[in-house]
Structures are given as structure tokens and as C-alpha cells.
Amino acid sequence: MNADPAPPLLRVEGVTLQYRTNAELVTATWRVDVEARRGERVVLLGPSGCGKSTLLKCVGGFIAPVEGRVTLNGHPVTRPGPDRMMVFQEFDQLLPWKTVRGNIEFPLRQARRDLADATVRERAQRLIDKVGLARFADHYPHHLSGGMKQRVAIARAMAMEPDILLMDEPFASLDALTRRRSRRRWRRQSARLPVPPATSIGCARACST
Numbered sequence: 001m002n003a004d005p006a007p008p009l010l011r012v013e014g015v016t017l018q019y020r021t022n023a024e025l026v027t028a029t030w031r032v033d034v035e036a037r038r039g040e041r042v043v044l045l046g047p048s049g050c051g052k053s054t055l056l057k058c059v060g061g062f063i064a065p066v067e068g069r070v071t072l073n074g075h076p077v078t079r080p081g082p083d084r085m086m087v088f089q090e091f092d093q094l095l096p097w098k099t100v101r102g103n104i105e106f107p108l109r110q111a112r113r114d115l116a117d118a119t120v121r122e123r124a125q126r127l128i129d130k131v132g133l134a135r136f137a138d139h140y141p142h143h144l145s146g147g148m149k150q151r152v153a154i155a156r157a158m159a160m161e162p163d164i165l166l167m168d169e170p171f172a173s174l175d176a177l178t179r180r181r182s183r184r185r186w187r188r189q190s191a192r193l194p195v196p197p198a199t200s201i202g203c204a205r206a207c208s209t
């Protein structure tokens with residue numbers, strides 16, 4: 001007889017999310033259920049405006065459901081936390097006055113004051129290498145392409161070793177050719193990432209190569 005599978009790390013149960021503007025009430029998701037187990041990759045697929053980003057923001061703890069609940073490891077998600085790192089659609093998420101290395105090390109030092117400086121530096125370097133930016137480690141964001149900036153944002157998020165990595169179409173704001181190259185490159189590189197197998201949830205408007 002098979003043992004029961006591990007319980008889901010993330011449970012989204014009957015989640016309705018709304019925005020209230022001056023003019024109207026927008027229902028972005030209605031009673032959505034999603035489950036993700038440790039190490040799984042889940043993709044939210046749907047047309048523009050169907051609520052993918054809103055759902056990710058809710059899992060990230062930035063928006064509260066008006067109905068239903070979200071739990072991580074059995075605990076209700078009520079606010080953002082380092083156990084859920086998010087990479088946004090826009091590619092200007094980096095600190096412009098910090099280098100690639102600084103953008104990865106600085107938030108890690110702030111969030112994990114228990115880590116020795118050598119550990120922070122070693123972890124940042126490992127991720128810089130893995131996302132293929134070794135030659136650009138000491139460059140500032142304005143010297144990088146959009147796809148390179150997004151890879152820094154992904155490396156920064158992975159450096160936190162979160163339980164869940166939330167990726168909101170991180171390459172969507174690039175031109176079509178760069179987007180295809182960046183996705184392909186990321187797929188190749190992510191398979192080799194030496195970090196614990198974080199669950200990842202991503203968004204897409206369409207299946208693509």
C-alpha cells in the first residue's frame with residue numbers, strides 16, 4: 001500500500017480577491033483553489049486580467065482575501081515574509097545604487113542577521129554564477145539588459161532560500177526575442193540551481209517555448 005503523499009506546503013482555498021476603486025468593485029479572483037507541494041512547480045495560466053498577479057500577491061501576503069484562506073505549512077498567510085519571495089513582472093526592482101552583488105547581498109544581510117558575512121558572500125557568488133552573471137557581478141543595474149536585471153531579481157529571491165518562489169511573468173516586459181532567450185536560459189540554469197528545491201509558482205498568459 002502507498003504511503004500518503006506529503007501534505008501540500010501551500011493551500012489556497014476558495015479565495016476571492018477584490019479591489020475597491022472609487023468607481024467600482026473589481027473581483028480579480030473568485031473562489032480559487034490551488035495546492036502546491038514541496039519542490040513542485042505550479043504555473044497559473046490564463047488570459048490578461050484573469051487575476052494571476054493578484055493571486056500571487058495574495059500568496060505573497062500583500063493582499064488579503066475577502067473570502068477563503070491561504071496557508072503555508074499549515075499557518076495562515078497574513079503578511080509578506082522571507083519564506084515567500086516574489087519576482088515581479090516589471091524589471092526595475094533592483095536598487096540602482098548597488099551592484100549586482102550588492103543587490104543580492106544587501107537584502108540577505110538585512111533579513112538573515114544570523115548568517116556570517118562569509119556565508120552571505122559565498123551564497124551570493126554561487127547564485128551570481130548560476131544565473132550566468134559572473135562577469136557582471138560588480139556592474140550596476142543601469143549597465144544590464146532587462147533580462148539580466150530579472151535574473152538578478154531571481155538570484156536575490158533564491159538567496160533567501162524561501163519555501164516558495166513566486167514569479168510573476170518575470171520576463172514579460174522584455175521584447176519578444178529577448179524574452180524567448182531569457183526564458184530558455186532561465187530554464188536551463190534553474191535546473192542546475194544548488195539551492196533546496198523551493199516550490200515555485202509562476203504566471204503565464206500562454207504556453208510558450
Ligand SMILES: Nc1ncnc2c1ncn2[C@@H]1O[C@H](COP(=O)(O)OP(=O)(O)OP(=O)(O)O)[C@@H](O)[C@H]1O
Pocket residue numbers: 019020021026027028046047048049050051052053054055205
Ligand atoms: N490595483 C488595482 N486596482 C484595481 N483593479 C486592479 C488592480 N490591479 C489589478 N486590477 C484588476 O484586477 C483584475 C486582475 O488583474 P491582474 O493584474 O491580477 O491580472 P493578470 O492575470 O495578472 O493579468 P496580466 O496577464 O495582464 O498580467 C483586472 O481586472 C485588473 O484590472
Ligand SMILES: [Mg+2]
Pocket residue numbers: 052053054089168203
Ligand atoms: Mg499579471
